[in-house]
Amino acid sequence: MGTPARTNILANISTTLAGITTGNGYNTTVVTVGKEASTWAEIPVALKPWIGYIPIAETLQYLPANQIRMVLPIDLICHVVGQTQADRATKLSDLLDDVIAALSVDTTRASNAISTTVVTVDTDEGAPGAIGQGSMVLRVEVAYMRTSGQS
Secondary structure, eight states: OOOOHHHHHHHHHHHHHHTOOGGGTOSOOOOEEESSOOOGGGSOGGGOSEEEEEEOOOEEEEETTTEEEEEEEEEEEEEEEOSSHHHHHHHHHHHHHHHHHHHHHTTTTTTTOSEEEEEEEEEOTTOTTSTTEEEEEEEEEEEEEEETTBO
């Protein structure tokens, strides 16, 4: 039995997000990607822009021929730093564009998924009282297939 598709998908998400750099044509250079949920206060300024990714409860749709369609929601928690509210809002907007673009390069997650879709975005727009920090949370859904005998 090979590596489960879910494991490959999560590894691909991590690698894809870590590839967001100005050298790769993006507006942002992500400093750190981690498989964890952390608040802006828990992440040192030197590690930002920071993206944490957290897989959450999957849904299963049982199909004929022992097939199962899985939908894996993943929350991306993103933190940036900036001197002004306008600066933080711009950095969050640029990072949002970059995350969507990076995830769209290969929506099959290296042929392990059917699709990858960003379904919601919630941002603080670099709130004025955020002490130089800005945050947003994206919900991404990755659909993939498996059987009951393998993953």
